[in-house]
Amino acid sequence: MSIQSFIPPQRTLMGPGPSDVSPQVLSALSRPTIGHLDPLFVGMMDEVKSLLQYAFQTENEFTIALSAPGSAGMEACFVNLVTSNDTVVVCRNGVFGARMIENVKRIGAKVVVVDGTWGRAVDPQMLEECLQQYPQAKFVAFVHAETSTGALSDAKTLCEIAKKYDCLTIVDAVTSLGGVELRVDDWGIDAVYSGSQKCLSCVPGLSPVSFSEQAVEVIKSRKTPVPSWFLDQSLVMEYWSGQGKRSYHHTAPVNSLYALHESLLMLKSEGLENSWVRHQLQHQKLAVGLNELGINFIVPENERLPQLNTVAIPQGIDDVKVRQYLLQEYNLEIGAGLGQFSGEAWRIGLMGYAARSENVALCIAALKDALAQK
Amino acid sequence: MSIQSFIPPQRTLMGPGPSDVSPQVLSALSRPTIGHLDPLFVGMMDEVKSLLQYAFQTENEFTIALSAPGSAGMEACFVNLVTSNDTVVVCRNGVFGARMIENVKRIGAKVVVVDGTWGRAVDPQMLEECLQQYPQAKFVAFVHAETSTGALSDAKTLCEIAKKYDCLTIVDAVTSLGGVELRVDDWGIDAVYSGSQKCLSCVPGLSPVSFSEQAVEVIKSRKTPVPSWFLDQSLVMEYWSGQGKRSYHHTAPVNSLYALHESLLMLKSEGLENSWVRHQLQHQKLAVGLNELGINFIVPENERLPQLNTVAIPQGIDDVKVRQYLLQEYNLEIGAGLGQFSGEAWRIGLMGYAARSENVALCIAALKDALAQK
Numbered sequence: 001m002s003i004q005s006f007i008p009p010q011r012t013l014m015g016p017g018p019s020d021v022s023p024q025v026l027s028a029l030s031r032p033t034i035g036h037l038d039p040l041f042v043g044m045m046d047e048v049k050s051l052l053q054y055a056f057q058t059e060n061e062f063t064i065a066l067s068a069p070g071s072a073g074m075e076a077c078f079v080n081l082v083t084s085n086d087t088v089v090v091c092r093n094g095v096f097g098a099r100m101i102e103n104v105k106r107i108g109a110k111v112v113v114v115d116g117t118w119g120r121a122v123d124p125q126m127l128e129e130c131l132q133q134y135p136q137a138k139f140v141a142f143v144h145a146e147t148s149t150g151a152l153s154d155a156k157t158l159c160e161i162a163k164k165y166d167c168l169t170i171v172d173a174v175t176s177l178g179g180v181e182l183r184v185d186d187w188g189i190d191a192v193y194s195g196s197q198k199c200l201s202c203v204p205g206l207s208p209v210s211f212s213e214q215a216v217e218v219i220k221s222r223k224t225p226v227p228s229w230f231l232d233q234s235l236v237m238e239y240w241s242g243q244g245k246r247s248y249h250h251t252a253p254v255n256s257l258y259a260l261h262e263s264l265l266m267l268k269s270e271g272l273e274n275s276w277v278r279h280q281l282q283h284q285k286l287a288v289g290l291n292e293l294g295i296n297f298i299v300p301e302n303e304r305l306p307q308l309n310t311v312a313i314p315q316g317i318d319d320v321k322v323r324q325y326l327l328q329e330y331n332l333e334i335g336a337g338l339g340q341f342s343g344e345a346w347r348i349g350l351m352g353y354a355a356r357s358e359n360v361a362l363c364i365a366a367l368k369d370a371l372a373q374k
Numbered sequence: 375m376s377i378q379s380f381i382p383p384q385r386t387l388m389g390p391g392p393s394d395v396s397p398q399v400l401s402a403l404s405r406p407t408i409g410h411l412d413p414l415f416v417g418m419m420d421e422v423k424s425l426l427q428y429a430f431q432t433e434n435e436f437t438i439a440l441s442a443p444g445s446a447g448m449e450a451c452f453v454n455l456v457t458s459n460d461t462v463v464v465c466r467n468g469v470f471g472a473r474m475i476e477n478v479k480r481i482g483a484k485v486v487v488v489d490g491t492w493g494r495a496v497d498p499q500m501l502e503e504c505l506q507q508y509p510q511a512k513f514v515a516f517v518h519a520e521t522s523t524g525a526l527s528d529a530k531t532l533c534e535i536a537k538k539y540d541c542l543t544i545v546d547a548v549t550s551l552g553g554v555e556l557r558v559d560d561w562g563i564d565a566v567y568s569g570s571q572k573c574l575s576c577v578p579g580l581s582p583v584s585f586s587e588q589a590v591e592v593i594k595s596r597k598t599p600v601p602s603w604f605l606d607q608s609l610v611m612e613y614w615s616g617q618g619k620r621s622y623h624h625t626a627p628v629n630s631l632y633a634l635h636e637s638l639l640m641l642k643s644e645g646l647e648n649s650w651v652r653h654q655l656q657h658q659k660l661a662v663g664l665n666e667l668g669i670n671f672i673v674p675e676n677e678r679l680p681q682l683n684t685v686a687i688p689q690g691i692d693d694v695k696v697r698q699y700l701l702q703e704y705n706l707e708i709g710a711g712l713g714q715f716s717g718e719a720w721r722i723g724l725m726g727y728a729a730r731s732e733n734v735a736l737c738i739a740a741l742k743d744a745l746a747q748k
Contacts, residue, residue: 003425003642006418006635008408018628021407029629030404033395033577034382035707044380051377067579068442071624072604079602099603106599197625203407205441205579205627225480227601228453229473230446248712250445251571253579254392255403256630261380268377333409338622 011327012354014363015335016147016308017175018197018204019351021259025202028262029255036252044261045240045252051264055177055200055272056192056210058184062233063210064240065196065260067253070174073193073207075103076231077170080211080219081139081191084108088139089130089167091122091158095148095339096172100141107227112137118340119310121303122153124161131165140167145176147198148338150299150310150347152180159188168215174198177208178267179279179307179351190215196256199279199307201352202263205256209233263352275352279306282355286348289364293371298345307355309348310341314371319343322370330366385701386728388737389709390521390682391549392571392578393725395633399576402636403629410626418635419614419626425638429551429574429646430566430584432558436607437584438614439570439634441627444548447567447581449477450605451544454585454593455513455565458482462513463504463541465496465532468520469713470546478515481601486511492714493684495677496527498535505539514541519550521572522712524673524684524721526554533562542589548572551582552641552726553653553681564589570630573653573681575726576637579630583607637726649726653680656729660722663738667745672719681729683722684715688745693717696744704740 013020034041052063066073078100082088086109090100093116104111114130116122122142131137140162144155155171162169168190176182179199184192190212197204211219211233219226219234226232230250239249267275283306287297290311298310313319319336323346326332335347348363387394408415426437440447452474456462460483464474467490478485488504490496496516505511514536518529529545536543542564550556552573558566564586571578585593585607593600593608600606604624613623641649657680661671664685672684687693693710697720700706709721722737 003421003639005402005639006405006421006632008405008414008632010406011408011412013407013409015409015411017625018407018409021629026404026406026629028379030400031380031382032384032400033387033392033571034385035387035389035392036578037710038385038701038707040382047377047380068446068604069624069627072442072446075602075604102603106601106603195625197407203627203629204410204625205630227480228449228605229476229480230442230449230605231602250443251391251569251578253443253577253627253630255395255400255577256579256627258380258382265377265379327412333412336411 009331012332012359012362014349014354014359015333016347016349017195017351019201019349020354021201021203022353024266025259025263029203029259031258033254036254041254042246045257048257048261048264049240051261051268052208054268055264056184057182057186058210060184060210060212062216062237064236065257066207066209067250068207069205070193070195070207072231073209074099074172076209076233077191077193078103079107079226079228079231080233081168081170081215082107082109083222083224086138087112087134087136088141089114089134089137091116091127091142093120093122093149093151094118094143094146096143096146119149119151119298121151122158124154124157127158128161131161137165137167139170141170143172144182145180145305147175147308149341150305150308151303152305156187163188175305175308178275180305181276184210196260199352200263200267201354202260203256205253206260279350279355282350282360283309285357285360286350286363289360293364293368307349307351310345311348312345317371325370325373326366330362332362332366383705385705385707386733386736387707388723388728388733389707390721390723391569391725393575393723394728395575395577396640396727398640399633399637403577403633405632407628410628415628416620419631422631422635422638423614425635425642426582428642429638430558431556431560432584434558434584434586436590436611438610439631440581440583441624442581443579444567444569444581446605447583448473448546450583450607451565451567452477453481453600453602453605454607455542455544455589456481456483457596457598460512461486461508461510462515463488463508463511465490465501465516467494467496467523467525468492468517469522470517470520474515493523493525493672495525496532498528498531501532502535505535511539511541513544515544517546518556519554519679521549521682523715524679524682525677526679530561537562542592549679549682552649554679555650558584570634573726574637574641575728576634577630579627580634653724653729656724656734657683659731659734660724660737663734667738667742681723681725684719685722686719691745699744699747700740704736706736706740
């Protein structure tokens with residue numbers, strides 16, 4: 001066994017994430033590690049909270065970055081809020097809705113599924129009908145931007161309906177945060193989680209989460225302990241409290257938080273609305289190019305995620321061969337289909353720093369070449 | 375609110391972790407992010423497995439780095455192996471033994487505590503007496519190197535006793551891995567977890583874990599699902615399987631794994647035994663210097679961790695003032711006491727890259743100055 005230092009190539013990341021990380025963020029990442037209880041680091045964590053509040057458009061005091069990937073963020077929302085006596089309505093229109101169901105089941109709670117079509121937004125009317133049928137429902141959970149299908153759901157309307165039936169809302173914003181409009185407070189989202197490696201263009205490994213006051217109340221008034229010690233947010237709250245009385249929970253991933261801080265600063269400096277517009281513009285450029293290549297979108301136009309473009313693999317084209325060719329010849333990564341779309345679709349990401357004209361141009365040119373290969 | 379890029383100072387980290395990270399590891403950390411399903415990255419993960427097997431001295435096939443801090447590694451060991459019908463003997467001689475108890479309780483299993491003295495090793499005879507009394511015990515759990523007290527327990531003997539009573543062993547090696555002798559296979563450890571930010575001198579955020587074949591058997595034959603989806607190692611196994619059939623679970627923290635790969639390479643290149651010797655030598659140098667300053671160790675000599683030196687704060691000395699002075703004047707971090715030792719002790723770390731003559735020299739000189747301040 002002779003293992004050498006790992007020197008990765010410079011890829012262009014246009015899959016479903018991780019997305020391209022800017023040199024500015026990579027540079028922040030590698031600054032000298034300091035202690036996680038160092039007063040300077042605690043101050044930086046406060047800034048991360050404040051920058052995340054901006055990104056989420058919330059004034060929720062409990063807005064932090066969890067020290068683990070987005071799937072742990074999802075689990076944190078469920079295991080802290082839901083107990084075994086609760087009924088949870090989960091809207092499923094892709095892999096991540098299905099994962100929510102798995103989370104609810106492991107808690108032992110009752111799950112009611114609003115089953116939607118893959119590649120389509122969640123149907124608000126189906127949710128409303130379900131809630132009429134299950135008045136005992138306490139939570140409504142759905143995925144804002146389905147990473148497995150590229151469909152954007154109308155989170156504002158879905159939350160309105162949930163509120164009408166007195167439900168708390170749990171929203172997956174892994175792929176939406178920073179890429180499309182998301183307004184946690186205005187829309188009435190009670191628990192939301194995201195990932196660092198999508199439209200924030202930070203390195204993977206962190207999960208921004210935010211809980212409304214009402215959600216925090218639910219956590220504080222639990223009668224049974226949260227099954228997970230690591231994800232117990234009543235302990236994590238103390239760790240992020242920042243008012244000088246910070247209590248030890250675990251060792252924060254110091255350097256990854258430097259990177260998140262920097263990527264959130266970049267978002268703030270661009271302006272959140274400007275970032276949404278940029279994603280939309282680059283998406284339109286990409287759509288023109290794909291159209292010229294005869295490649296069709298799977299999701300209807302008004303339900304498409306600009307930052308994740310799911311397209312049908314053209315007839316007679318070898319999925320794996322094309323992706324390998326793009327990677328080897330152009331150092332370009334696009335995503336494979338997932339779940340029902342495995343082997344049927346490609347997922348082309350334009351997330352965060354990757355949503356740039358040069359990436360779109362490269363992708364179209366490289367795809368054109370790849371499709372012309374025998 | 376005007377937030378700027380965060381530029382941390384260059385600290386010398388001689389607390390209980392994170393430890394000093396070498397420039398070589400920081401440089402690896404900031405290499406360009408590639409996709410977590412990229413064949414090159416999958417190959418690197420295989421190398422990380424192999425390097426971790428060396429560090430743990432194990433041939434366990436299931437040896438990986440969990441995508442979360444050491445406390446998640448602890449939880450992963452417990453929630454995957456222990457079910458609510460089981461009896462677990464936990465040896466407690468510090469904060470992290472107590473945390474193990476908390477983990478067992480949240481599973482709903484029966485916990486039997488072998489209560490030891492803070493600042494002392496676990497007493498093998500007390501464990502044996504306990505196992506005689508509780509023949510139904512299925513697991514024995516203990517902390518090899520108690521980060522809260524600086525005490526090293528005789529893991530080899532404790533495991534021997536556990537095996538004599540047909541128990542599986544769960545061992546916390548967060549602070550021991552790389553710093554003192556640890557032989558997972560020879561000693562009969564069934565589940566072990568560590569942290570990236572101690573004697574491996576990698577950035578915080580990852581938890582190396584390893585499960586014996588027998589432990590994997592227990593996981594595979596569970597009749598109830600693991601309460602945590604994120605920590606369900608039967609899913610994580612598939613993700614790390616590396617035989618080309620790698621199945622998606624979550625997005626690995628790509629850059630942190632670059633850093634871990636590099637830090638493990640450094641350990642391999644130095645040689646594991648050499649690293650143990652280096653920690654011991656630097657510890658002895660530090661002990662001489664502390665002795666000259668009239669600072670006394672809390673742990674008896676033959677139970678001391680070389681990499682974490684717990685000393686009594688001298689009479690009349692202001693704990694917080696001294697640590698602040700060291701930080702502000704020397705950019706030197708030493709650790710506060712934790713739990714029972716809060717305000718009573720300092721914890722001086724010599725972990726991994728921090729176990730160097732220049733660090734010892736700085737620490738002694740700076741402490742001398744700090745103690746002389748009014």
